[in-house]
Amino acid sequence: MEQKRGRSQLLPLFLTFLKIGAFTFGGGYAMIPLIQRETVEGRKWISDEDVLEIIAIAESTPGPIAINSATFVGSRVAGVAGAACATLGVILPSFVIILIVAGLLDAFQHLRAVQYAFFGIRAGVLALILKAFWNMYKKCPKGAVSYGIAAGAFLLAAVLKVNVLIVILCCALAGLVSSLIRAGRAKK
Amino acid sequence: MICLDLFWTFFKIGLFTFGGGYAMLPLIQAEVAAHGWLSTETLLNFVAVSESTPGPFAVNIATYIGSRLAGIPGAACATLGVALPSFIIILIVARCYERFRSSKVVSGVMTGLKPAVIGLIGSAILTMGAAVLFPGGVTAAVFSTLSFWVSVGIFALTAVLAFKKVHPIALICLSAALGVAAGYLLL
Numbered sequence: 337m338e339q340k341r342g343r344s345q346l347l348p349l350f351l352t353f354l355k356i357g358a359f360t361f362g363g364g365y366a367m368i369p370l371i372q373r374e375t376v377e378g379r380k381w382i383s384d385e386d387v388l389e390i391i392a393i394a395e396s397t398p399g400p401i402a403i404n405s406a407t408f409v410g411s412r413v414a415g416v417a418g419a420a421c422a423t424l425g426v427i428l429p430s431f432v433i434i435l436i437v438a439g440l441l442d443a444f445q446h447l448r449a450v451q452y453a454f455f456g457i458r459a460g461v462l463a464l465i466l467k468a469f470w471n472m473y474k475k476c477p478k479g480a481v482s483y484g485i486a487a488g489a490f491l492l493a494a495v496l497k498v499n500v501l502i503v504i505l506c507c508a509l510a511g512l513v514s515s516l517i518r519a520g521r522a523k524k
Numbered sequence: 525m526i527c528l529d530l531f532w533t534f535f536k537i538g539l540f541t542f543g544g545g546y547a548m549l550p551l552i553q554a555e556v557a558a559h560g561w562l563s564t565e566t567l568l569n570f571v572a573v574s575e576s577t578p579g580p581f582a583v584n585i586a587t588y589i590g591s592r593l594a595g596i597p598g599a600a601c602a603t604l605g606v607a608l609p610s611f612i613i614i615l616i617v618a619r620c621y622e623r624f625r626s627s628k629v630v631s632g633v634m635t636g637l638k639p640a641v642i643g644l645i646g647s648a649i650l651t652m653g654a655a656v657l658f659p660g661g662v663t664a665a666v667f668s669t670l671s672f673w674v675s676v677g678i679f680a681l682t683a684v685l686a687f688k689k690v691h692p693i694a695l696i697c698l699s700a701a702l703g704v705a706a707g708y709l710l711l
Contacts, residue, residue, distance in 0.1 A: 358578050361693065365545075367580075392625065393617055396634050399538050399610025400545075400580035407614035416615060423611055430579025431603055434587040435596065437573055449704055452711075456703015458568040458656045459675045460695050463682035464575070465652065468546035469645045470687070475638075482639040489643025493550065494650055500554040504540050504640055511636020512629060519628065 340381065345413050346421045352379060353406045353425030360402070365391075367402050371409070381413045402426050481514045526594045527601040533559065534586045534605035541582070542637050548582050550644035553651065561589055564655035572696045582606050674706045 352374050360367040368391060375381045386409075394404040403423055410422030444450050476482060485507050492498040492506070533555050541548040549571075556562045562570070574584040583603055590602030617624050624630060657675050658666055666672050681702075682695050 361575065361578055389621065393614070393621070395543065396624075396630055397610065397613050397617060398540060398542050399607070399613070400548075400582040402580040402583070403607050403610040404614050407611050408618050411615055411618045419611065419615055423607060427579075427583050427603060427607060430577070430583040431587050431599065433577050433579070434573075434584050435591055435599060437577060438588050438591045441569075441573070448707070452704045452707025453700040454565075454569045454572075454703065455671070455675075455707060456678050456699040456701070457572045457696055458565060459678035459703075460682040460699025461568045461571045461575075462649070462653055462656050463679055463686050463699075464692055464695060465546060465549065465571070465645070465649055466683055467686040469642070469649060472543070472547065472638075472645065473642055476642055477635070477638065481635065484639075485636055486639035486643040486646075489640040490646045491643075493644050494647035500551050500644060501536065501540055503644060504551070504637070507636040507640030507643075508633045509636065511634065511640075512632035515628070515632035515635050 340379070340413070342414055343417070345381070346417060348379060349410050349413060349418050350421040350425040353410075353422040354428060356406075357402065357426040358429035365401065367405065371405055375409050382409055386412070481511075485510055527597055529559075530590050530593065530598055530602040531605040534590075534602045535608060537586075538582065538606040539609040542634075543641060545581050546645065547641045548585075550641075550648040552582075552585060553648050556589065561593060564652055565659070568652060568656065572700075575692050576696055670710055674703075674710065678702050678706075 356367060356370050356374060360370055368387070371390075372384070372387050376384055376387060390405045390408050393408065394401045397404060403426065406422040406426040407419045410419035412418075414421070445454075476486070488510070489503050489507050492503045493500060537548065537551050537555060541551050553564065553567060556567060557564070570585060570588055571581075573588075574581045577584060583606060586602040586606040587599045590599035592598075594601070654662070656679070657672060660666070678699050682699050685695055685698070686692075
């Protein structure tokens with residue numbers, strides 16, 4: 337089937353990603369099935385292989401997956417203008433909803449019941465973060481280099497209180513050097 | 525001025541966090557604490573709000589902090605800042621995907637970044653855990669307070685349920701209900 341391209345797709349791009357932004361909770365990989373349904377089966381803008389490509393790219397580029405995939409699909413369909421429309425679409429629902437929620441929180445947070453609720457919620461959120469930590473650990477490659485970098489990052493951040501940005505840069509450099517050394521050994 | 529600071533801080537957050545979602549938490553927590561924009565308690569409250577509203581965590585938290593500090597213009601600056609790095613990088617990568625995918629530099633950097641996120645989240649869990657369980661600092665007296673044991677109980681129960689794959693929104697509702705019940709009945 338002919339894939340639709342060009343400026344006529346700007347409004348559909350905006351509206352489709354508006355819908356994706358409005359109906360995915362929690363963000364991240366939770367968005368992928370909806371993106372697949374809307375952009376592959378619905379609009380036929382991209383193929384299933386493109387979706388796999390998006391996941392691979394999103395994993396190795398910075399930033400939220402929602403924005404990565406909106407920019408990618410938008411630019412495929414209608415260049416920079418398409419990327420801008422799709423990205424604006426995926427952001428807008430969060431933006432508006434959070435502005436409203438921020439107002440509600442300010443209005444109600446002094447209530448005793450709300451404070452008790454958040455007292456419970458903070459303990460629950462700690463459990464959710466622990467679960468996310470476990471999920472990421474399971475997906476991370478195992479091996480001496482990986483464990484060494486994870487332990488190093490933990491020590492730098494938790495014990496020595498080094499700036500998180502510097503820790504990230506050091507780990508990126510350590511990963512790069514270790515994989516270049518491994519590649520050099522494999523050649524010999 | 526505050527708008528420029530919001531834009532630049534969230535630009536850095538957008539540029540240096542890989543994987544999205546909770547992977548962003550350590551950097552957001554560090555930056556927000558360094559600026560004194562939100563307490564760790566408020567940040568944890570907001571994680572629950574973000575889980576229960578649509579959209580990516582990064583955009584939600586950028587909008588929230590921006591709007592609290594400088595209204596709608598602040599929200600717009602912070603959100604633009606967090607989105608812009610991805611936008612520019614994906615536009616570039618979409619054009620030279622094959623070269624990007626086979627690049628030894630990209631895959632090398634990723635072998636460092638994946639475990640880095642694990643270590644950083646581990647460190648963030650310690651900071652946040654201390655804020656939840658020891659809001660007034662670690663002292664012997666804390667262990668004899670009822671609120672400490674209620675927090676531990678809610679944490680243990682939700683952790684078990686989270687590992688049994690109960691939906692996050694259900695867990696947030698449950699912990700809120702337990703917090704309200706414990707607050708009125710025990711505290």
